[in-house]
Amino acid sequence: MTDLRVVGEGPVPPPRERRHLLSIADLDRDDVERLLATARSFAVSQARETKKLPTLRGRLVVNVFYESSTRTSSSFEVAAKRLSADTLTVKAAGSSVDKGESLRDTAQTLAAYDPDVIVIRHPEAGAARFVARATDAHVVNAGDGKHQHPTQALLDLYTMREAFGRLDGLRVAIVGDVLHSRVARSLVQALRLVGAEAILVGPPTLLVPELGPSTWEIDAIADADVVYVLRMQRERMLEGANFVPSLREYAARWGITPERLRPGQRVMHPGPMNRGVEIDARVADSDASLVVDQVRSGLVVRMAVLYDLLTAGPVPVEAAVEVA
Amino acid sequence: MLSGQTGRDDLVIRGARVVDPVERIDELLDVRVDAGTITQLAPQVDANGHRIVDAAGLVLAPAFVDPHVHLRTPGREDEETIASGTAAAAAGGYCAILAMPNTDPVVDTAEVLEALRARAATEAVVPVGFLAAITKDQAGAELTEMGALADAGAAGFTDDGRPVVAAGVMRRALQYNAVTGRTLAVHCEEPTLTRGGHAHAGAVAAELGLAGWPSLGESLMVARDLDLAADTGQHVHLMHLSARDSVEHLERAHARGVSASGEVTPHHLCLTDEAVRSLDPNVKMNPPLRADDDRAALIDALRDGTIIAIATDHAPHAPEEKDVPFEAAPFGVTGLETSFAALYSQLVIPGVLRLETLLERLSAGPARIFGLERPRIAVGAPANLALLDLEARWRVKSTTFKSRSPNSWLLGKRLHGKVRLTVAAGRVVHEA
Numbered sequence: 001m002t003d004l005r006v007v008g009e010g011p012v013p014p015p016r017e018r019r020h021l022l023s024i025a026d027l028d029r030d031d032v033e034r035l036l037a038t039a040r041s042f043a044v045s046q047a048r049e050t051k052k053l054p055t056l057r058g059r060l061v062v063n064v065f066y067e068s069s070t071r072t073s074s075s076f077e078v079a080a081k082r083l084s085a086d087t088l089t090v091k092a093a094g095s096s097v098d099k100g101e102s103l104r105d106t107a108q109t110l111a112a113y114d115p116d117v118i119v120i121r122h123p124e125a126g127a128a129r130f131v132a133r134a135t136d137a138h139v140v141n142a143g144d145g146k147h148q149h150p151t152q153a154l155l156d157l158y159t160m161r162e163a164f165g166r167l168d169g170l171r172v173a174i175v176g177d178v179l180h181s182r183v184a185r186s187l188v189q190a191l192r193l194v195g196a197e198a199i200l201v202g203p204p205t206l207l208v209p210e211l212g213p214s215t216w217e218i219d220a221i222a223d224a225d226v227v228y229v230l231r232m233q234r235e236r237m238l239e240g241a242n243f244v245p246s247l248r249e250y251a252a253r254w255g256i257t258p259e260r261l262r263p264g265q266r267v268m269h270p271g272p273m274n275r276g277v278e279i280d281a282r283v284a285d286s287d288a289s290l291v292v293d294q295v296r297s298g299l300v301v302r303m304a305v306l307y308d309l310l311t312a313g314p315v316p317v318e319a320a321v322e323v324a
Numbered sequence: 325m326l327s328g329q330t331g332r333d334d335l336v337i338r339g340a341r342v343v344d345p346v347e348r349i350d351e352l353l354d355v356r357v358d359a360g361t362i363t364q365l366a367p368q369v370d371a372n373g374h375r376i377v378d379a380a381g382l383v384l385a386p387a388f389v390d391p392h393v394h395l396r397t398p399g400r401e402d403e404e405t406i407a408s409g410t411a412a413a414a415a416g417g418y419c420a421i422l423a424m425p426n427t428d429p430v431v432d433t434a435e436v437l438e439a440l441r442a443r444a445a446t447e448a449v450v451p452v453g454f455l456a457a458i459t460k461d462q463a464g465a466e467l468t469e470m471g472a473l474a475d476a477g478a479a480g481f482t483d484d485g486r487p488v489v490a491a492g493v494m495r496r497a498l499q500y501n502a503v504t505g506r507t508l509a510v511h512c513e514e515p516t517l518t519r520g521g522h523a524h525a526g527a528v529a530a531e532l533g534l535a536g537w538p539s540l541g542e543s544l545m546v547a548r549d550l551d552l553a554a555d556t557g558q559h560v561h562l563m564h565l566s567a568r569d570s571v572e573h574l575e576r577a578h579a580r581g582v583s584a585s586g587e588v589t590p591h592h593l594c595l596t597d598e599a600v601r602s603l604d605p606n607v608k609m610n611p612p613l614r615a616d617d618d619r620a621a622l623i624d625a626l627r628d629g630t631i632i633a634i635a636t637d638h639a640p641h642a643p644e645e646k647d648v649p650f651e652a653a654p655f656g657v658t659g660l661e662t663s664f665a666a667l668y669s670q671l672v673i674p675g676v677l678r679l680e681t682l683l684e685r686l687s688a689g690p691a692r693i694f695g696l697e698r699p700r701i702a703v704g705a706p707a708n709l710a711l712l713d714l715e716a717r718w719r720v721k722s723t724t725f726k727s728r729s730p731n732s733w734l735l736g737k738r739l740h741g742k743v744r745l746t747v748a749a750g751r752v753v754h755e756a
Contacts, residue, residue, distance in 0.1 A: 025531075104647055124651040125533050126603030145651055146533030185533050210530035 020132045020139040021305055023148045024189040032193055036158050038304035039297070046082070046300060056085035056310055062115040063089040064106070064131075065142070066097065066122040071271055071295055072142050072152070076119045079302035088113070103127060104134050111135035116310055120144075138309040146182050152270055153186035155301040157194060159294045160226060163266055168195040173221040175254060176230030176278050178214070179206045179243070183270045184230060188212055199224070202254060205243045218254055222262060226290075229256050229269045232278040251277050258282050266290050325479040325506075325696070326420055327444035328410070328451030331751025332359040333707070336371045340379035340711065344386055344701040345680040346688045355384060357707040360750020365703055377745060379711055385683045386699035387419030387708040387746055390660060391509075391587060391690040392484070392563060392635035395452070397440070399428030403729050404640040406440075410449035411726040412638070412660040415756070417710035419699055419748035420691070421660070422453045425462070426485035432457040432468045434476035441477055450748040453479025453694070458497045458508065464489050467497055474504035480694055482509040484563060487545055489515060494549065498558040507694050509561040512545035512570070513611070522651050524597040524612040532600065534651065537612045543569035550577040550584055559583040561693055564637050566592050566611040568621035575630050585693045587635040588622050590663045591733050594670045595619075599733075605646045605653030606733050609639070623676060632689035634682075636663050640729030657733045661725055664712065666734060668741035709747040716742035 020026075045053060061080035065073050073089060080087045090110065097106060103122070110118065111134070118135060120128050121142040128141035128148075143149040161167050172191055178184045178200050188211050191198045200207055200214040201221060207214045221227050232250055244250045256267060257280040267283055268290045275281040283289065335357040342353040342365070349365075356364035356374065390413060396404040404412075413421045423440075425431030431440065437456055444452045456478035460466045462485065470481060481501065488494040488510065501508045518541035523529040525536025546562055550573055553560035565571060565586045577584050591609060596616050599607045607613060625631040639656025646653050659666075664686065671677040691698045699708035719738050722730035746754035 102644065102647070103649060103652075122649065124649040126651070127649040129603060130649045144649075146535075148533070182533055185531065208530045210527040 019309070020128075021150050021309065022128050022132060022139065022141045024150045024153050024186045024193065027150075027193065029193050032154070032157065032190065035154055035301070035304050035308055036161065038307060039158055039300040042300040042303045042307075051082055052084060053082060054084050055307060056080070056083040059085040059116040059310055060113060061085045061087050061117045061119065061306060062110050062113070062137070063087065063119045063142070064110065064121070065089070066092040066120070066127070067143065069121055069142070071298060072121065075295070075298040076140075076142065076302050079299055079306055082299070083303055083306060085116070085306070088115070103130060107131045107134045111137060117306060140305060140309070143182055146180050147185065149182040149186050151298070151302055151305055152183050153190035154305070155294060155297040156187055156228070156268060156270075157190055158297040158301050159268065159290050160196075162293065162297070163290055164225060170196040170226065171224045172196055172198050172226045172228055173201050173224035174198055174228045174230065175201045175218070175221060175256065177206045177232055177243075178202055178208050178211065178230065180233065181230050185211065187228065202230075203244050203250065218260065221260065224265065227256055227261065227265055227267050229267060229279045231270065231272065232274055247277050254278070255280060256283050258286070261288060268294060270294070325453045325477055326451035327441040327454070327477070328448035328749065329445070329751065330360060330706070330749040333747070333750055333752050334358055334374040335377065335707070335747070335752065336369060336374045337377045337379045337384055337709070337711065340382050340384035342384045342701055343680065343683060345684040346698065347700055347702055349701060350680070355701065355709070357747070357750070360707055362701065362703055362705050362707050365701065377711070381713075381715065382744060383712040383714055384701065385710050385712060386687045386701055387710040387748060388417050388664070388686040389690040389696060389699065390418050390421040390636050390638065390663075391633055391694055393421045393423050393638045393660065394426070394640065394656070395423040396640055397427060398436070403642050404727060406444050406447045406452065407449065408726060408728045409638070409640070409660070410447075410452060412658075414449045414746045414748060414754035415726050415743065416660040416662070417664050417712065417743040417746050418450055418660065419708035419710075419746065420451050420453065420696060422455055422479050422694060424482065424484045425455050425457045426483075430457050430461050431455070432460050432462070434469070434472045437473060437476045437478060449753050450746075453696070455480045455482050455484070455509065457481070458483045458488055459493060462486050464493060467493070467500060470500060470504050474506055478504070478506060480507040480509055482511065482563070484509065484511045487511050487513040487515065491548060491552065495552050495556060498552055498556040498560065501558055505695075507559065507561050509563050510549050511563050512542050512549060514541050514544045517541035517544070521612070522608065523600045524614045526597055526615050528597045528600050532603070534600070537610070539567035539569055539614060539618065542567050542611050543573060546570040547573045550574065550582055553577070553584050554580070554582045559585070562586040564589050564592070564611060564635060565622065565631065566614050566618060568618045571621045571625045571630060575625070578630065585633065586625070586631040587633040587690065587693070588626060588631050589635055589637045590659055590666045591657060592619065592622055593626065593634075594666055595733065603650040605648065605650055606657055606731050606735065608650060608653050608655055609637070609657050610655035623671065626685055627677060627681060632685060633693055634663065634667070634685045635690065636660055638727075640727055641731045643730060646731045657731055658725070658727050658729055659732075661727060662720060662732060662734050662739065664710075664743060665718070665739035665741040668714065669739045673740055707747045707750045709745070710743055711745035713742045713744050714740065716740070718742055
């Protein structure tokens with residue numbers, strides 16, 4: 001446990017029941033503050049010449065991705081490697097999932113390697129919780145259906161705090177396809193947790209008023225400190241879905257263009273971006289954009305999440321037994 | 325219309341509190357059964373060498389009738405068979421159940437129906453009625469030979485599991501059903517509003533990111549079918565109602581003299597969509613669990629007689645089909661073995677529903693809707709009896725089910741009230 005020194009100020013141990021990171025709803029403000037502080041201390045370490053820390057040497061982090069992902073899977077993999085953990089990444093395509101293996105069987109197969117952490121992305125809500133119940137590993141939800149993507153929300157908070165120096169009272173407009181967005185669901189909860197305000201803006205057919213204040217009028221972004229742009233998925237325009245009439249109409253009414261922004265506003269996007277649809281290329285490449293900062297934050301926040309689950313706090317009963 | 329064995333058991337049930345709400349009985353009595361028929365009902369009857377069941381402290385009620393069961397036979401005998409499903413019914417206090425035709429193949433010809441009835445005649449633990457499909461292959465296009473199916477013993481007609489989407493087809497079915505004299509039962513769902521939906525379109529689904537199955541998806545079809553019933557002058561039975569708006573449509577239809585009935589399930593009476601937060605596939609069913617206000621409306625409707633039948637919609641699923649994330653799981657939960665205890669525990673004990681009302685809605689109500697003989701405790705009636713221990717407490721475990729499938733929404737829960745004895749068609753079919 002001497003590795004604790006590496007992260008500097010010494011994070012507060014998490015409560016015993018925080019075995020997994022499945023949903024922002026499972027966290028309280030102290031958890032978020034602790035994770036962000038840990039991430040910050042990792043950011044300092046990442047500025048050094050030798051970026052690799054010995055903290056999780058001998059631990060195994062398994063990434064299971066049932067959906068395509070570039071930044072999330074690579075971010076988790078690099079995060080684990082920077083902490084000296086062993087990593088194994090399994091993608092559904094080309095694995096036994098293609099042969100119809102059930103999630104339980106896949107989870108149990110991977111659990112046979114005694115991984116310390118399983119990071120999972122899956123197209124169905126509750127898949128991460130399912131794996132948490134099916135195995136003894138710590139489970140990190142890297143996106144389950146349209147439900148949650150908690151590490152995305154945490155890295156977004158981290159990015160906002162770095163840019164504005166605060167979260168309390170920050171005003172965030174989340175723009176686009178809220179209905180199909182796990183990012184929006186996690187972020188709204190996370191913003192509420194830290195005292196920031198969220199307003200949801202998008203086509204009436206893609207809003208979810210139950211999640212919080214919502215409007216279809218794009219002018220509502222004027223009051224925001226951060227304009228958070230969601231990815232507009234092309235399949236939403238397919239016949240039978242008809243959420244919006246066309247991408248052209250969507251871009252014209254809700255696309256984030258330089259003309260729609262005012263000075264001082266910052267723009268975020270969870271990626272991958274559809275330039276020219278939900279976000280104008282000039283905005284994406286402008287100084288207002290925090291998109292690259294988000295990717296960088298993703299690495300240190302995921303390092304913090306892995307660190308938090310594996311080293312801080314009382315050792316879970318199951319782990320203590322294994323050690324003995 | 326029912327297939328199964330009848331019995332000629334001799335029995336004396338001594339000292340039970342006999343409750344038959346329709347016969348207006350609620351007193352401590354002995355009941356004597358000779359050769360499967362109730363022959364005596366008195367404070368003290370002569371046992372005459374019959375087997376004596378000591379029922380002191382227990383309630384004896386007319387056995388229950390479940391108008392909505394999926395026996396999964398033919399096609400998915402791994403999930404349920406006629407034998408296992410009717411054994412589950414016996415364990416739940418039922419003396420008769422009605423099986424849905426959405427099997428593989430669909431019960432849409434007299435041949436399939438006759439084969440099922442022949443098997444039930446020997447395999448069924450309690451008598452079963454088989455409903456036949458309204459449309460061929462339940463595809464919603466062409467009517468089945470409803471006359472021939474009725475002649476072959478169909479207990480009613482339904483495309484359950486699916487709505488009859490086209491109003492024109494539904495209207496023809498109602499009109500033509502006049503020749504069968506059977507009840508036409510409908511699964512009310514407007515598919516363009518519910519497609520892809522996994523849970524009630526409300527705050528919980530919004531938060532969980534589950535595609536919504538809105539109340540309107542049901543109530544719009546309820547309104548249409550009630551209007552079609554009014555238009556054709558034919559009775560329509562609305563299955564597994566879940567939404568307040570549906571109940572209000574039924575209430576208004578009754579007020580303007582439309583012949584219509586409704587049923588409600590134990591899970592819609594006991595749970596709301598809050599339960600879905602667990603993402604437990606055993607709270608996923610169609611129609612979905614709804615809001616508190618919907619649940620309140622269903623309970624009110626059951627109390628005031630707008631809805632006169634409780635139906636379990638017993639829907640067995642293989643363990644591997646339900647042992648998946650919520651969105652991947654099929655709709656449906658079991659109910660035959662837990663319905664009385666669930667409703668007694670969650671509605672009667674808290675004082676929300678009277679025991680007499682519960683007993684009536686589990687038995688006489690559904691029997692009336694489908695034109696079945698009403699189970700009753702009266703001299704001369706066939707013995708269809710449920711002996712209930714209201715004091716007993718038990719925990720619901722997957723290992724004790726008679727059903728082949730364990731997908732109960734009550735697994736692990738503690739319930740009050742146990743069925744000690746079931747007599748169906750003059751035969752003791754369950755003892756515990």
